[in-house]
Every structure is written in structure tokens, then in C-alpha cells.
Amino acid sequence: MNIDWAALGEVFGVSLVATVGLVGLFTLGIVNGSAGKAQGGGASALARTGAYACYALCAAAVAYGIYIITAP
Amino acid sequence: MEHITLLIGIVIVTALVFDFTNGFHDTANAMATTISTGALKPKTAVAMSAVLNLIGAFLSVEVAKTISSGIIDEGSGIQPEVIFAGLVGAIIWNLLTWLAGLPSSSSHALMGGLLGATVASVGLGAVNGGTVVMKVLIPALAAPLVAGLAALLATRLTYRAARNADEQQTAKGYRAGQITSAALVSLAHGTNDAQKTMGVITLALITGGALAPQADPPTWVIVSAGVAIALGTYLGGWRIIRTMGSGLTDIKPPQGFAAQTSAAVTILASSHIGFSLSTTHVCSGAIMGSGLGRKGGVVRWSTAARMVMGWGLTLPAAGLVAAGAALLAGQGTWGVATVAVLAVVVSGGIWLLSRRQPVDHTNVNDTAVPGETAEEDAAGVVTAALQAVAPPPTVKAGSDASLPEMSLPQGTPAAGPVAEAEAEKERPRAGSTLG
Secondary structure, eight states: OOOOHHHHHHHHHHHHHHHHHHHHHHHHHHHHHHTTGGGSSOOOHHHHHHHHHHHHHHHHHHHHHHHHHHOO | OTTOOHHHHHHHHHHHHHHHHHHHHHHHHHHHHHHHTTSSOHHHHHHHHHHHHHHHHHHOOHHHHSOSTTSBOGGGTOOHHHHHHHHHHHHHHHHHHHHTTOOOOHHHHHHHHHHHHHHHHTOGGGBOHHHHIIIIIHHHHHHHHHHHHHHHHHHHHHHHHTTTSOHHHHHHHHHHHHHHHHHHHHHHHHHHHHHHHHHHHHHHHHHTTSSOTTOOOOHHHHHHHHHHHHHHHHHOOHHHHHIIIIISBOOOHHHHHHHHHHHHHHHHHHHHHTOOOOHHHHHHHHHHHHHHHSTTOOBOHHHHHHHHHHHHHHHHHHHHHHHHHHHHHTTOHHHHHHHHHHHHHHHHHHHHHHHHSOOOTTTTTSSSOTTHHHHHHHHHHHHHHHHHHSOOOHHHHHHHHHHHHHHOOSSOTTHHHHHHHHHHHHHHHHHHHHO
């Protein structure tokens, strides 16, 4: 019996870091994108740029995910 | 294609039926939280998942080449009858767990079925015990832990980060995030699971001599497997969606987003690193983790325990059915015919049973778990009865009255008010004893 603990540990670590990172990034984008809107005005230019940067990084992660699915 | 015998034809049809059950069994993995949080309408969600499963089936044929994942020694003389019996075992178990609304791994059902059929017809020697532990038991324990912990931390983080943001404004973002990660899960599912069926059909064609060994699956196999899994997904396993979407815990959009992202990341990481985890186990674990991550979130451990018991039973149960089917099918043509007829009869019976308490896209979000509702009702009645019979002190009556609402958030909307009314009635009396 040969259990691949290293691979399991790697899956554990990668999943944990990537999930928390992506969710954090996306939440940051949501928060930045909606900042100030509740008061009637639009989000500030800086906040909006930050939001777009966050979304772009998330989109890159999704693209990488699709790449992994197609070429395992 | 000219050498396909009747038996091989039966195996192919059975494999496609399994693929179909695989599709509707696993719709919940990608879409349960998306549906229960209202990010997508139920019908839209399953349609999207079906299309992505179909696309996924065409993306790659790598998995199809390693069908039984090395668990069964393919050189030890597997006959088409054995594959047929294994598929029958997997189909029956998939249908039974669907009837019970239990999310269980279709891959484990297929492995269990093939294992059971092989043991029954060839003997224990053809099975690699170590590989079973490595490929089945350890992943089954690890998957929910890995995905659950990631989802728990992600849920905490997203609630903390967005605690000052306006809920209306963030809702749109969470909706988009949920849909995206659910789409990734669907795509990955199509690539992985449709290919397993392609692999089984290809294996049957090779053992029957219609294809050369080591051949790639022919195009018609890829197309039919993709279509079967997409149709199954579109049908929607509403019973399982209900269990995963609202039975395990109550999911809010941020939790749905965290759970679905964790599931997508874990599935992709595991298949990329080569430590394959079951999609079902990953998704269930992620949902439970997100349930624990929200303040005031409750995980219904009784449902979770039933689910985990189902996971433990999947391999042996599918294996036993398949072993019986293999013994029968090994008797010759009449044996195969009997197994086929029995399989159709049992499936029809399960379908008829499901019509007694139908679950479809109209009531998928209504109550918790089928079968759990009765218990919850009973608990509510008991609490109310206790309140009525024994006049407790005022303060305690107040706290008791709020209990049913906290522990039974669904299924018993009446229990809270009833208990409160009873408590109101008791209050003067309790007050007088105190005074």
C-alpha cells in the first residue's frame, strides 16, 4: 500500500490558498466596485480601477482553470 | 463497427444509461447552491450545466484511456458480461441514492460495480486492494475536509471583508461569482465523468474485438456519451439538489460563492496534481464548510451523517448488486436477459416510488430533506406540547419558545408562533407562582 501523502498535502495546500485568495480578491472587487454607490454617487475612479484589477485577476484564474481542464 | 454483437450492444446501451444517471445525480454538485440562493432559476441552471457538460465531454479523451484507474487487472480476462453487470450495479445504486436524495459519488458506484462484478466472476486475485485504499478510501475522507476547510475560511473572509458594504450592491457580484465557479465545476464534470463512460464503452468494444487494443474512443462514442450526460444533467436530480442546496445548511449568496469556488479550485487542483477526489465529496464538504463559516450558520449533522453513511455504502452496495448480476449474467444468454429485465423492473419501481413525493424544479427550494420534514414537525409538536403541559417559569418559557425557531429554521414555520402563544398563556400562571 502506497499512499501519496505528498500529493494529498499539495492538493490541500493549493486548494486552501487558491480558494481563500480568489474569494478574497473577488470580495475586494465587489466592495470596491460598490463603494459609495449606496450614497447616490458612483464609486471613485481609484476604487473602480481597483475593482477592475481584482476582477481581471479572477478572470485570469478562471482562464487558467479552463486551461487545466482542457490539457490535463 | 461491423463486429458489434448483441451483447456488446447491450453493454453500450447500459453504459449510456449509467452516463445518464451520472448526469442527473451530479447536477447538484455544480448547481445546488446556485439554485438555492436564487442566483439562477432552477431550469436555467440545469440547462447551463447541461450545455457545459456537453462541451466538457469533447475537450479531452485523456481520462477515457485509463478507465478503471488500475483497480482491476484488465489483462485477467474481463468479459463484456462482467462490464454489463458492473454497470447494472452502479445504475441501481445511483437510482436508490437519488430516491433517498443522497448525494453519492457516481465514480465510486461505477468502481464498486466493476469491482464486485470482477470479484464474482474472476475472483479476488484480479483486484488490487492497495489501489482501492489509495484511490477510494483516502480520497473519500480527505475530499470533504480539504474543500470544507477552504470553504470555511473563505466564507469567514468574504463576510468580514464585505461587512460594511451594502448588501444590495454586493448581491450582483456574488451572483456573478457563483455562476462562474458553478460553470467551471460543470465543465470539469463533463470532461471527467463523460469520459469514464467513453472509457467503459471503449473497453467493451476492445474486449468484444470490435476495436484494436489501446485504441482511442471513436467519435460516435464521444458524441453519444456527451449527449447522454447532458440529457441527464438537464433532467436535474432535484431530490439531490434539494438536499445539497437547502438540506445540509441554509446557504446565503456569499456562502454559495465561497463553497462553489472552493469546490472548483479543489477539483481542478486534485485532478491537475493527480490525486483525484470525488466531485460529490468535494462539493458536499465545501457546502458544509460554508455553513460553519457564517456566524449563526447551522449544519444539519443528521443529514450530513446520512450522507456520509451513503458514501461508505456506495462501493460495497454497488459491488454486491453487480456481483449478483455477474453471477446471473455468467450463466449465458438467458442470464444476461434476466439481468437486463430485472434492471429495467427495479429502475421502474424506483421511479414509481419517487412519484409518491415528487421533487422537481417547482418545489426544489421548498423544504429541507424529504424524510427529515416529518421528524422536524414531530419535534415542533413535542416542544409545543411540552410548553402546554408543564408551566415553566417566565424566563425559561421565553427562551424555550425561541428554540424551535433557531434549531428548526425550515419546515415548521408554525412551531415558533404556536410555542410562543402557549408561553403567553402560561406567563400569568408562572408569574403568580413566582409572585
